[in-house]
Amino acid sequence: MSRYYKVCCENIGRPVCVRTVDGKEYRGFIRRVTQTHVYLEPIGGHAGYGYGFWGLGFGLGIALGAIGTLAFLPWFFI
Amino acid sequence: MTVSYTDMIAAFNIGSAHPGGLAVTKEMFQQVEKHPHQSILDVGCGTGRTVQYISEQTTGKIIGIDYDPKMITKAKQKLANTTNVELKTGNVEALPIDEETIDCIISESVTSFAHIPVALKEYARVLRENGILCLLEMTATMPLSPEAKQELTSFYGLSSIYTEPEWREAIERAGFTLLDSLSFAPETEGVLDSDIHQTIDPVYFDIMARHYQLTEKYRDVLGSRIYYCQKTPKRIRQHVGN
Numbered sequence: 001m002s003r004y005y006k007v008c009c010e011n012i013g014r015p016v017c018v019r020t021v022d023g024k025e026y027r028g029f030i031r032r033v034t035q036t037h038v039y040l041e042p043i044g045g046h047a048g049y050g051y052g053f054w055g056l057g058f059g060l061g062i063a064l065g066a067i068g069t070l071a072f073l074p075w076f077f078i
Numbered sequence: 079m080t081v082s083y084t085d086m087i088a089a090f091n092i093g094s095a096h097p098g099g100l101a102v103t104k105e106m107f108q109q110v111e112k113h114p115h116q117s118i119l120d121v122g123c124g125t126g127r128t129v130q131y132i133s134e135q136t137t138g139k140i141i142g143i144d145y146d147p148k149m150i151t152k153a154k155q156k157l158a159n160t161t162n163v164e165l166k167t168g169n170v171e172a173l174p175i176d177e178e179t180i181d182c183i184i185s186e187s188v189t190s191f192a193h194i195p196v197a198l199k200e201y202a203r204v205l206r207e208n209g210i211l212c213l214l215e216m217t218a219t220m221p222l223s224p225e226a227k228q229e230l231t232s233f234y235g236l237s238s239i240y241t242e243p244e245w246r247e248a249i250e251r252a253g254f255t256l257l258d259s260l261s262f263a264p265e266t267e268g269v270l271d272s273d274i275h276q277t278i279d280p281v282y283f284d285i286m287a288r289h290y291q292l293t294e295k296y297r298d299v300l301g302s303r304i305y306y307c308q309k310t311p312k313r314i315r316q317h318v319g320n
């Protein structure tokens with residue numbers, strides 16, 4: 001299983017920047033994680049298709065196996 | 079259904095929904111402990127994380143008040159097994175608390191949502207002489223343009239966004255001495271304290287994403303500060319003509 005599975009599960013609700021192995025970039029809040037995909041609520045427009053798809057009302061799906069890097073974005077509540 | 083930023087916090091059951099998160103609450107409470115704190119009031123307590131933290135630190139009595147019944151329900155669930163805590167609904171502009179009965183008030187991202195001068199006057203009313211008020215509040219780092227103010231206040235449901243001098247003036251006018259005013263980094267570190275699951279309506283995720291976009295857009299002008307205030311003794315208040 002992808003090493004990103006655990007990271008994503010532990011950080012539901014946090015904003016991340018995911019770069020896929022083929023160089024696409026996605027920014028969003030982690031909404032849901034399955035054995036194979038992470039689903040993001042996109043922040044500010046989401047260009048590009050590639051590995052990302054709109055999954056069953058769970059946001060933008062990215063295959064865990066396609067993740068090259070995953071970085072947490074700084075943010076705060078008001 | 080229109081859903082507000084605060085509704086999103088309730089739906090996700092977010093703890094520490096203020097700049098700096100629980101880390102800043104801990105720092106603030108170290109300052110509180112230097113003063114009498116047998117009765118502590120957390121105004122706009124939200125889902126109750128701060129009340130819970132304080133109840134672990136002290137044997138004093140803690141009261142949490144929020145005007146949103148959803149918040150009080152969540153806080154009650156979180157604090158079901160705690161004995162020194164009382165949680166109830168109420169508005170900070172007309173607190174359901176007797177005069178001069180509280181040693182310390184904590185307001186974390188709450189007072190900006192209410193009519194600020196009215197809320198500050200209420201805090202002064204319920205505090206004992208020399209009582210402490212800790213305000214952890216969003217503060218504009220420079221005067222905002224009318225458009226920026228409008229966009230931020232309408233999205234968050236804020237009554238206004240003060241600059242530091244505006245806070246200072248309002249605090250003093252309400253009968254407090256400002257002991258200290260500190261700015262801090264608003265970012266929340268680490269795992270998110272929340273209860274997010276798949277069945278939550280997508281509309282709340284949308285609000286979360288819009289919130290992020292706004293804070294990014296206004297990053298340079300949205301600061302956060304803690305104001306440590308002390309209720310000025312009556313004889314001095316009268317002397318300066320308040």
Ligand SMILES: C[S@@+](CC[C@H](N)C(=O)[O-])C[C@H]1O[C@@H](n2cnc3c(N)ncnc32)[C@H](O)[C@@H]1O
Pocket residue numbers: 078084087092093094095096121122123124125126127128143144145146149168169170171185186187188191192193
């Ligand atoms: C940003 S949240 C902060 C919650 C909590 N203090 C925390 O740090 O997690 C703002 C809270 O203030 C409450 N609130 C806003 N205006 C209020 C008022 N006039 N009287 C009482 N509570 C209020 C909201 O219901 C909400 O729970």
